[in-house]
Amino acid sequence: MEFDSDWLTLGRHRLRLRCVRGFPTEKTRAVAELARIAIDNNLSAAARLVEVSVTGPGENAYTITVGTTFAKDRDVTPHLELALATMLGIPADHLNMEVEVISQAEVDTHFGVYERCLAEKLGIVLPIQ
Secondary structure (H helix, E strand, C coil): CCCCEEEEEECCEEEEEEECCCCCCHHHHHHHHHHHHHHHHHCCCCCEEEEEEEECHHHCEEEEEEEECCHHHHHHHHHHHHHHHHHHCCCHHHEEEEEEECCHHHCCCCCCHHHHHHHHHCCCCCCCC
16 A cells, blocks of 8 residues: 555546655645646646646655646646746745646546546556556
């Protein structure tokens, strides 16, 4: 059993919270909620928050992984990184948003299945055997 991660459902997003040291904290959950709001309002409808991980010394650096089938979502990423870092009160270089584009032919777009397919394609979870 993994004690460094937790699964969370925020609206249409099913994501994994992961910390290098210990269990995810309330601040990690707050980062996930802010990222969800930013993604829902600024990226395409195909974008899904897949993982929020805490990295670096002092556990004050975050990597936000987003999966999508729409390539133009990458263009917005630098603006969202800066906005989220400002809202969280951390330096901009402590927040990294990675947008991974998957072709629509690789994933099933049915509700619930889409999120799982994105997570599998990005290597967040193992494929179901």
